[in-house]
């Protein structure tokens with residue numbers, strides 16, 4: 001919260017609108033930007049003001065929206081808007097959900113304005129408090145103000161009201177200062193003024209904006225707080241606007257992290273979700289997407305072309321061309337390229353999961369290496385073990401999954417198949433192509449392949465006239481010549 005601002009008595013977030021232009025079965029405000037729903041962005045900004053009451057006004061797809069909001073903000077008050085339309089009615093019903101004698105500052109904001117920061121809200125409240133206003137409205141000047149309510153001022157420059165686009169005269173339409181829809185109100189004044197608001201307008205809606213003229217008429221001071229950063233007050237009505245706001249939000253996140261000491265080679269192809277945490281001297285290469293609660297330790301290098309969702313990456317780890325979800329990568333470990341870490345993968349410090357590997361529900365100990373071409377699932381691998389090329393844990397018998405347990409300092413040869421459930425003791429070896437169906441004791445070499453038998457002259461006898469037969473014939477001449 002901005003240090004100079006008093007905590008408001010309530011923040012009311014309007015979220016009752018239908019959002020039809022999204023053309024979605026999902027409520028508009030539940031569409032996401034940077035891994036967070038738009039309404040969650042709005043509520044994060046609102047709750048940072050530490051209001052005594054946080055209220056969301058809902059109506060469209062009410063149950064879905066309320067459940068979504070309560071899931072993340074269990075302390076919130078959900079207020080239902082009835083069939084009377086308009087922002088004024090929405091705020092009235094938000095207030096009705098709270099104590100009648102509410103005193104102090106009430107902030108109103110929207111659930112579909114995702115880039116608004118708590119800093120701007122805090123400054124709005126600080127201005128409101130410092131000036132002793134009845135209403136302070138957040139405004140900006142736009143080259144193209146169409147669609148927005150216009151700020152009306154008298155000759156002295158004082159705010160006298162707001163005119164909606166649909167009710168405006170030619171002269172009023174030319175006004176470039178617009179209403180963001182974000183305000184600080186004196187609680188008692190707001191409650192009283194809303195009683196006077198009618199639906200006598202072009203849209204037959206109860207306009208919140210009418211409160212300004214009423215407050216002024218009743219002797220209250222009405223003022224503006226201006227903001228030049230228009231993106232902070234921009235709402236999202238369709239998917240084009242959602243994507244534009246997502247890009248701008250992402251640019252801001254990238255800039256934030258660069259200033260915190262993260263190297264981002266190409267911010268335009270790097271996507272960092274809201275809740276991601278990065279450390280100093282992390283490097284993000286082009287095509288990196290960090291989602292969910294991903295956290296990256298100091299000095300780690302991620303990318304190019306890597307997508308990490310809820311992944312903990314240790315210090316100095318290197319992760320290239322990797323898709324990973326719900327995984328942990330230890331300090332100084334290396335992953336990739338072309339590696340698929342599925343949920344439950346835990347790679348220890350200094351470990352390696354190399355090219356063309358898939359892992360799932362697997363714990364790989366410190367210093368162990370799964371270098372190339374394989375699958376390890378439902379498995380536990382000890383420390384400093386080397387898993388050879390092309391090894392596979394056959395964890396699924398068609399009905400159930402079984403576990404493979406491999407000890408420390410184990411060396412497995414290429415193309416070993418572990419038929420789970422099976423255990424390999426510390427320091428054991430396997431031979432190339434071994435199909436390990438029985439437990440291997442510590443220190444043993446497991447061989448399962450039948451001894452090799454060579455049928456001499458097979459090609460000449462069985463493939464006469466083929467190029468292989470010709471080559472074999474020539475080789476036999478050469479070898480007899482050298483004998």
Ligand code: UD1
Nearest residue numbers: 014015016017085086087090110111148149179180181207
């Ligand atoms: C409103 C303002 C306008 C301002 C604009 C900024 C009014 C009358 N007009 O326009 O001056 O420039 O916002 O974007 O306030 N909502 C409800 N219940 C309702 C109606 C709306 O909860 O009955 C919510 C919507 O979900 C949305 C917000 O209020 O989050 C704004 O609604 P919208 O219809 O987009 O704004 P306008 O009324 O057109």
Ligand code: CA
Nearest residue numbers: 086087203205
């Ligand atoms: Ca409207």
